[in-house]
Every structure is written in structure tokens, then in C-alpha cells.
Amino acid sequence: MAQYSARYWAQNAAAIKKSGKQVSPIVKEYFEVETAFEFGYQLYRPDRSWEEEPNDLEEPVTYLYYASVCGLFDCARELLETGAEVNAQGGRYGNALQAASYGGHEAIVRLLLEKGAEVNAQGGWYGNALQAASEGGHEAIVRLLLEKGAEVNAQGGGYGNALYTASEGGHEAIVRLLLEKGAEVNAQGGWYGNALHAASEGGHEAIVRLLLEKGAEVNAQGGWYGNALCTASEGGHEATVRLLLEKGAEVNAQGGGYGNALQAASYGGHEAIVRLLLEKGAEVNAQGGWYGNALQAASSRRHEAIVRLLLEKGAEINVTDDDQSTMGLDSGVYTDYFLSSP
Numbered sequence: 001m002a003q004y005s006a007r008y009w010a011q012n013a014a015a016i017k018k019s020g021k022q023v024s025p026i027v028k029e030y031f032e033v034e035t036a037f038e039f040g041y042q043l044y045r046p047d048r049s050w051e052e053e054p055n056d057l058e059e060p061v062t063y064l065y066y067a068s069v070c071g072l073f074d075c076a077r078e079l080l081e082t083g084a085e086v087n088a089q090g091g092r093y094g095n096a097l098q099a100a101s102y103g104g105h106e107a108i109v110r111l112l113l114e115k116g117a118e119v120n121a122q123g124g125w126y127g128n129a130l131q132a133a134s135e136g137g138h139e140a141i142v143r144l145l146l147e148k149g150a151e152v153n154a155q156g157g158g159y160g161n162a163l164y165t166a167s168e169g170g171h172e173a174i175v176r177l178l179l180e181k182g183a184e185v186n187a188q189g190g191w192y193g194n195a196l197h198a199a200s201e202g203g204h205e206a207i208v209r210l211l212l213e214k215g216a217e218v219n220a221q222g223g224w225y226g227n228a229l230c231t232a233s234e235g236g237h238e239a240t241v242r243l244l245l246e247k248g249a250e251v252n253a254q255g256g257g258y259g260n261a262l263q264a265a266s267y268g269g270h271e272a273i274v275r276l277l278l279e280k281g282a283e284v285n286a287q288g289g290w291y292g293n294a295l296q297a298a299s300s301r302r303h304e305a306i307v308r309l310l311l312e313k314g315a316e317i318n319v320t321d322d323d324q325s326t327m328g329l330d331s332g333v334y335t336d337y338f339l340s341s342p
Contacts, residue, residue, distance in 0.1 A: 064079045
């Protein structure tokens with residue numbers, strides 16, 4: 001019951017406030033009793049998932065940060081009026097402005113900015129408030145932050161930049177807005193390398209098309225999967241793969257953990273994409289990546305239909321890598337079938 005209360009009290013308080021009832025005195029009392037706040041925060045931290053283990057090495061959060069995360073406007077205003085430091089650091093999102101921006105609490109974002117919050121303050125999971133709002137898909141807050149001087153190409157955080165963040169989340173309107181405001185379409189950063197890779201990973205075809213229209217380099221290298229084609233192939237996004245190929249993506253481009261698009265699609269079990277790549281000239285025995293080649297990748301995941309297809313297209317059961325060492329099929333595959341095939 002204590003954990004339930006710690007998790008939902010703020011949501012209930014916000015809901016009651018919307019109904020027109022007065023809850024500020026109760027909320028204020030909660031923040032004024034330090035032991036109550038600390039105990040509740042240990043039971044549940046609103047800036048992370050329920051299952052996630054808390055990181056005790058993080059800076060302790062302020063009351064203002066907590067109110068901003070939870071969307072408690074009246075509480076945030078009272079805390080600021082009584083001297084709360086608007087730019088205090090701490091918590092998963094780094095500061096109150098980033099926390100409110102991620103949560104979509106526009107009134108609190110506006111309040112914090114009016115009280116001197118640094119719009120480009122760095123820190124936290126998303127690096128800055130603009131990235132946090134972009135990840136959350138909160139267009140109105142993105143506009144507000146840009147109006148208040150947010151740097152559209154600021155780097156930082158796990159996603160690298162705001163354009164990447166919005167592209168990864170599939171927020172087309174925000175992507176358009178950021179590009180209109182001067183976002184660098186080929187800026188590098190983040191897990192997938194750039195905005196085009198991020199959009200391709202999610203299969204956000206409209207955003208992929210938009211980025212390409214705005215000058216995104218279709219064969220740009222970088223990130224976990226190496227290039228956009230590999231990224232879309234691994235994710236199983238056939239329409240995006242077709243679009244990238246139409247726009248000049250190199251079907252045999254090397255890079256990333258899977259080495260090339262054919263290996264990525266083979267590993268993921270995406271037969272239609274494997275067929276498409278082969279039709280477009282993918283080298284069936286191309287070497288590289290974690291699994292060495294496409295046949296190895298498909299066999300490691302027991303994708304029999306793809307294994308058969310690759311063999312029909314000339315995949316060699318035993319191939320030689322750059323070190324001239326024999327690379328046999330993964331032992332977990334249909335070895336008897338392969339060895340008995342003509």
C-alpha cells in the first residue's frame with residue numbers, strides 16, 4: 001500500500017486539482033516534512049520506470065524537480081516563490097526544466113523559464129530540455145523553448161541532438177519544426193549515429209523521406225548499425241528499405257555490427273527484405289560483421305526459409321574469411337539438410 005501511494009499520489013493530486021478542488025495545502029505539507037518526502041521518494045521515483053533499480057550515486061532531487069516531474073504547477077510556483085533554486089541539478093533528467101519538458105507540462109516549463117531557468121542547461125538523460133521535449137513529442141514545448149533561445153543543434157545526452165531524438169520517436173511535426181529552425185540534418189551523435197539512421201530504425205518512412213529531401217546523406221556511416229539501410233533492414237521495415245534503395249543507398253555498403261544490410265535482414269528473419277536486397281544486387285557471400293556472412297546470421301537464428309533462399313542464390317556453406325580460416329555454419333542449424341543438399 002505504501003508503494004502504491006508513493007507512486008500514484010501525485011497523479012491523484014493533479015487530477016483533483018483539475019476538478020477544481022483545493023489540494024495545495026496537503027501537497028505543501030508533504031514537501032515540508034522532509035522525512036515523508038525522502039521516504040516516499042525511496043519507495044517510488046517518478047523519473048524512472050517502476051521496475052528500474054534506483055541509482056543512489058545520482059544527485060538527490062529537489063522538491064522543485066519532483067513537482068516538475070509530476071506536473072504539480074501550484075506546488076512548483078509556491079516553491080519558486082519561497083526561494084527554490086530554479087537551476088538546481090539532480091535527478092535522472094538533470095534539472096527541473098528538462099523534467100517538465102519531458103513530461104509535457106507546458107505551464108511549468110513556461111513558469112520555470114520566467115523564473116530564470118537556463119534554457120540550454122546541460123545534464124541529465126536527454127542532455128537538455130529541447131531534446132527532452134522532442135523525445136516526448138511535445139511540439140508546443142519545443143516551440144516555446146526555441147522561442148526562448150534553445151540551441152537547435154546543441155549536443156549532449158544519450159540521443160545526441162534534438163533532431164535525432166524527434167526522428168527516433170517518430171514525431172514528424174517536431175522534425176519539420178527543428179529543420180525549419182536550422183537543425184543540421186547530417187549531425188552525428190546518438191546510438192544510431194544520426195537522425196536518418198534513427199528514423200530508419202523505427203520505420204518512420206515519412207520522416208526518412210523528409211530528411212532525405214532536406215539533404216540527409218543516404219549512405220552516411222556511423223552508429224550501431226553502420227548506415228541507414230542496415231538499420232532499416234535489421235528492423236524489418238521493408239517500405240523504408242525500398243525508399244532508401246530508391247534514393248541511392250548502396251546495397252553492399254559495409255559497416256556496423258552486422259557488416260551489411262543482407263546480414264542484418266537475415267539475422268532478423270525478414271525474408272521479404274532479404275529477397276529485395278538480393279534482387280538489388282546484394283552479394284550473398286559478403287563477409288563481415290558479428291556473424292561473418294548472411295548465411296551464418298540466418299542459421300544462428302534458425303530462419304530456415306531464409307537459409308534456403310540464400311543457398312538457392314549461391315551462398316556457400318563453407319566460406320573463407322580474410323584470415324583464410326574456414327567458417328562453417330553455426331552448429332545450431334539444420335546441418336543434416338545442408339550436407340545432404342546437392
